[in-house]
Structure formats: structure tokens, C-alpha cells
Amino acid sequence: MKELSHKGKLFASSKIREMTILSNKYNGINLAQGFPEFAPPKSLLDSLVQIAQETTDHQYGPNWGTDNLRQAIAQKQNSHYRSALGRDINWEDEVLVTCGSTEAMMATYHAVFNPGDKFIVFTPYYSSYIADAIVVGAEPIFVKLNPPNFDFDYNALERAFAENDPKAIIVCNPSNPSGKVFTKDELEYILRLAQRYDSYIITDEVYDHIVFEPYVYTYLASLEGAFERTIACSSLSKSYSVTGWRLGYIIAPYEILDTIRKFHDLQTVCAPTPLQEAAAVALSYDDTYYDELTELYTRKKDILISGLDAVGLKHTIPQGAYFVLVDIAEFGYASDHDFCVHLVKDYGIAAVPGSSFFQDGNQNYIRFHFAKHDDTLYEVIKRLGTIRADHGL
Numbered sequence: 001m002k003e004l005s006h007k008g009k010l011f012a013s014s015k016i017r018e019m020t021i022l023s024n025k026y027n028g029i030n031l032a033q034g035f036p037e038f039a040p041p042k043s044l045l046d047s048l049v050q051i052a053q054e055t056t057d058h059q060y061g062p063n064w065g066t067d068n069l070r071q072a073i074a075q076k077q078n079s080h081y082r083s084a085l086g087r088d089i090n091w092e093d094e095v096l097v098t099c100g101s102t103e104a105m106m107a108t109y110h111a112v113f114n115p116g117d118k119f120i121v122f123t124p125y126y127s128s129y130i131a132d133a134i135v136v137g138a139e140p141i142f143v144k145l146n147p148p149n150f151d152f153d154y155n156a157l158e159r160a161f162a163e164n165d166p167k168a169i170i171v172c173n174p175s176n177p178s179g180k181v182f183t184k185d186e187l188e189y190i191l192r193l194a195q196r197y198d199s200y201i202i203t204d205e206v207y208d209h210i211v212f213e214p215y216v217y218t219y220l221a222s223l224e225g226a227f228e229r230t231i232a233c234s235s236l237s238k239s240y241s242v243t244g245w246r247l248g249y250i251i252a253p254y255e256i257l258d259t260i261r262k263f264h265d266l267q268t269v270c271a272p273t274p275l276q277e278a279a280a281v282a283l284s285y286d287d288t289y290y291d292e293l294t295e296l297y298t299r300k301k302d303i304l305i306s307g308l309d310a311v312g313l314k315h316t317i318p319q320g321a322y323f324v325l326v327d328i329a330e331f332g333y334a335s336d337h338d339f340c341v342h343l344v345k346d347y348g349i350a351a352v353p354g355s356s357f358f359q360d361g362n363q364n365y366i367r368f369h370f371a372k373h374d375d376t377l378y379e380v381i382k383r384l385g386t387i388r389a390d391h392g393l
């Protein structure tokens with residue numbers, strides 16, 4: 001047989017998948033694969049039942065997304081964009097519904113990058129950003145987010161722009177896995193550099209509604225002058241606990257979105273029509289829904305981090321999203337992967353080796369997610385109770 005593609009060999013096999021398989025084998029609690037253990041809002045499920053009974057919405061829909069969903073997305077985001085844009089978002093031309101933010105990013109990369117183009121990405125990073133770059137032949141330039149707060153050095157970012165003249169910068173906000181929420185000042189600095197070097201800004205905003213006090217979320221595209229160069233990718237997955245519905249969206253200027261749309265068409269034709277129609281209702285939830293979501297995740301974060309404190313494990317404190325990085329350096333394992341295998345076999349807890357997120361291969365962390373029932377999180381803490389003593393610490 002002829003050899004398969006070279007690109008296929010460049011992807012590392014997914015550590016999350018590996019840990020999930022081990023978790024199932026050892027009947028573990030899976031804190032590796034980040035999706036909510038709980039149900040989506042009831043009104044969203046009711047809407048799905050209703051759509052399922054209708055005969056009209058089960059065929060291909062418009063490539064850009066159904067009118068109802070695009071209007072609902074624009075309406076939800078208008079209040080954030082209006083002051084800088086001086087008008088409402090044009091839902092017909094400036095919104096594209098995708099199959100999750102994952103597909104939104106892939107279509108965006110195809111539209112923006114030629115082989116050899118450089119782009120800036122903060123490390124630690126969400127793994128898709130690098131895998132997508134392999135597909136299109138773009139070259140990542142890494143700028144560090146420094147633990148424990150995951151701030152970045154403004155001069156280092158400026159140097160990365162000056163030395164590489166990047167085509168784009170990726171901003172994952174709130175960030176996976178660090179939980180960083182970028183301040184307005186940081187976003188303005190990023191914008192000024194992107195303007196100076198005429199770079200696109202690609203944002204990944206899937207956790208925009210999971211931000212913990214006192215941190216405040218700023219949509220980058222809502223800053224004065226940002227809209228014209230910003231491709232804002234987002235998702236319904238996390239905000240409405242529907243990771244399996246595979247619905248995401250992009251808000252961007254028509255001139256950019258029109259090209260992204262071609263790749264979206266090629267990859268998927270359209271996002272699932274009945275799910276788009278069912279989902280529109282969620283986009284019109286009022287602030288109470290989002291306040292309750294924040295409250296829910298704040299409680300889960302507090303259960304996990306106070307439990308980790310009680311068993312003496314060092315950890316990051318997330319500002320947003322639903323991940324905690326646990327510092328395992330003191331355990332002295334040869335690798336974070338070895339530690340994770342031990343953790344799932346002997347304690348029944350699956351985590352992701354942190355090195356899969358760090359460009360420098362940092363082995364000091366593992367990643368837990370906390371989108372779990374409270375009882376599951378308490379059980380995790382119980383299982384971890386003796387871990388330091390078991391290791392003579």
C-alpha cells in the first residue's frame with residue numbers, strides 16, 4: 001500500500017482519548033475529557049422535542065446557518081459590539097453557524113493562512129490550535145503565559161510581533177487549560193500590536209460565560225477598532241451544556257467571513273438544521289441564566305480547589321473556564337504521563353498530562369476539569385485523601 005499522508009504522522013495521539021480509555025478500563029472518574037456531566041436546560045430539550053416533531057427542519061439548511069439561529073446569535077451579542085461598531089451586528093452577513101468552535105477554527109485557519117504563514121499563540125494552549133496549523137502548514141510562534149496567574153510579558157509579545165510579522169494572533173479567552181481571563185488592558189495591548197503589524201485576531205470564546213469573580217469578561221471585538229480584523233469563534237457547547245450538539249459560530253466582517261464560509265461549506269455543508277432550530281431559544285436566555293451558570297461553576301471550582309487544599313495538593317486558581325492545573329512536581333515521577341497512568345490505575349481518577357498543553361514540554365502539571373456533579377467532585381477528593389502520604393510526602 002502507498003504511504004498515507006505525512007501530515008497524519010505529525011499529530012500526537014490524543015492524551016485525552018488515551019486517559020478516557022484507561023478511565024473506562026479502571027472504572028475511574030474521568031476528569032480528563034472536559035464536558036458537563038449534567039443535563040442541558042430543560043427549555044432547550046423541550047425545544048428539541050418540538051423540532052423533532054416538525055417535518056420541515058430536517059434537511060440541509062443554509063450554509064451560513066438558519067435565519068433564526070443567526071438572528072438570535074446577533075441579538076445576544078449586539079449589546080457587546082454596538083458601542084464600538086456604532087451599529088448592530090449584521091446577522092445575515094457577519095454571523096456564520098459552524099459545527100462547534102472546533103470547526104469554526106479549522107475553517108478560519110483555511111481561510112486565513114497560506115503554508116509558511118506565522119501566527120502567535122500563547123502557551124499553554126488548547127491543542128487544536130497546533131493541530132490545525134499542521135493541516136494548513138502555518139507556523140506557531142509561542143508567547144508564554146506565566147504561572148501562577150498566567151500573565152504575559154508585554155515586551156515578549158511585542159518582540160514576537162516585531163520578529164515574525166505574524167498573519168494572526170490566537171486569543172483563547174477564558175483560556176484552556178490555564179483558566180486565564182485576559183484583562184481589558186491586555187486585550188487592548190494585543191489589539192494595538194495587531195493593528196501595528198496588520199495581523200488578524202482569532203478569538204476562541206467558548207468559555208465566555210464561565211468567568212469567576214472578581215474577573216470580568218471583555219469581548220475583544222467589542223474594543224474600539226477591533227471588529228474589522230477580529231474573527232470571533234464561539235460555541236453553544238459549554239454555555240448551554242450541549243457539547244454533543246456540535247454548534248458553534250463565528251462573528252466577523254463580511255469580507256473575511258465570506259471566505260471562511262467557503263471552507264465551512266466544503267467541510268460540513270451546514271451545521272445540523274434541527275439542532276440549530278432547537279438551539280435558538282437558548283440564545284435568548286436573560287442574564288439570570290448566565291448568573292446561575294456562573295454560580296454553578298463557581299461552586300464546583302470551590303469544591304475542587306478547597307478539596308485539593310485539604311489534601312495538600314498545589315494547584316492553579318482558575319479565573320474562568322472549568323479546568324485546574326495540579327502541580328505534581330513534588331511527586332518526582334519521570335513524566336506527567338506516568339503520574340496520570342498511576343492516578344487512574346491506583347486512585348481511579350483520569351487527568352490529562354499537562355505537557356500536552358505546554359510548548360516547552362513542562363511536565364509539572366496535570367489537568368482536571370470540574371464540570372461534574374458535586375458528589376463526583378467530593379468523591380475525587382476522597383480518593384485523593386492519602387495520595388501525598390502514599391508517596392512519603
Ligand SMILES: Cc1ncc(COP(=O)(O)O)c(C=O)c1O
Pocket residue numbers: 034099100101102103126172175176204206234235236237243246247248
Ligand atoms: C478552548 C476550547 N475551544 C474549543 C473547544 C471545542 O469547542 P466545540 O465543542 O464548540 O467544538 C474546547 C473544548 O474543550 C475548548 O476547550
